[in-house]
Amino acid sequence: xxxxxxxxxxxxxxxxxxxxxxxxxxxxxxxxxxxxxxxxxxxxxxxxxxxxxxxxxxxxxxxxxxxxxxxxxxxxxxxxxxxxxxxxxxxxxxxxxxxxxxxxxxxxxxxxxxxxxx
Amino acid sequence: xxxxxxxxxxxxxxxxxxxxxxxxxxxxxxxxxxxxxxxxxxxxxxxxxxxxxxxxxxxxxxxxxxxxxxxxxxxxxxxxxxxxxxxxxxxxxxxxxxxxxxxxxxxxxxxxxxx
Numbered sequence: 001x002x003x004x005x006x007x008x009x010x011x012x013x014x015x016x017x018x019x020x021x022x023x024x025x026x027x028x029x030x031x032x033x034x035x036x037x038x039x040x041x042x043x044x045x046x047x048x049x050x051x052x053x054x055x056x057x058x059x060x061x062x063x064x065x066x067x068x069x070x071x072x073x074x075x076x077x078x079x080x081x082x083x084x085x086x087x088x089x090x091x092x093x094x095x096x097x098x099x100x101x102x103x104x105x106x107x108x109x110x111x112x113x114x115x116x117x118x
Numbered sequence: 119x120x121x122x123x124x125x126x127x128x129x130x131x132x133x134x135x136x137x138x139x140x141x142x143x144x145x146x147x148x149x150x151x152x153x154x155x156x157x158x159x160x161x162x163x164x165x166x167x168x169x170x171x172x173x174x175x176x177x178x179x180x181x182x183x184x185x186x187x188x189x190x191x192x193x194x195x196x197x198x199x200x201x202x203x204x205x206x207x208x209x210x211x212x213x214x215x216x217x218x219x220x221x222x223x224x225x226x227x228x229x230x231x232x233x
Binding site for chain 1: 155160161162163164165209219220221222223224226
């Protein structure tokens with residue numbers, strides 16, 4: 001099946017710094033990528049939908065200026081957590097969509113990035 | 119809006135036995151799909167099985183099968199012959215309204231397989 005990578009897998013940073021997380025589709029082109037956030041023992045919550053070449057669509061309650069998303073190519077989307085604070089500590093997962101086929105396995109998930117803000 | 123309900127926070131099963139994980143959903147879309155994902159402690163989301171609302175038969179994929187009851191809006195996952203490696207979180211999901219690729223997840227069920 002299709003492979004999605006995320007980098008880094010873990011990151012620890014100081015409060016106030018910015019952290020960039022990369023999501024890459026390795027063997028297919030993803031016109032749409034999704035960014036999820038997951039707190040410990042909780043479900044995945046969609047943060048935003050990233051479309052190649054256009055602005056991301058954020059879910060209600062997600063701060064656009066806090067979580068900057070760039071989808072510069074058909075294989076790469078980045079999430080930048082700006083001025084990170086301890087409450088931003090979480091598990092961030094991306095997925096890449098194979099658009100046009102909604103009623104099949106349409107999303108391939110990356111392995112996730114654990115962010116710890118001290 | 120789409121909604122997924124997983125009422126079992128945790129389930130236990132003996133190795134080699136079968137287990138059913140419950141999932142009910144709410145949608146106004148006339149056509150939709152249901153997904154099940156497995157999330158081990160390492161964190162990655164592993165796609166298990168998909169059921170289309172108009173599929174004539176219940177989906178099966180190896181040891182995984184779906185007990186899809188459309189009228190009751192339930193799509194329970196059945197894992198047969200449980201293995202120790204099946205211990206993980208299991209999430210049921212449905213596309214967001216309108217056939218979007220966005221997925222709405224349930225709260226998950228933590229399955230523990232005992233030797």
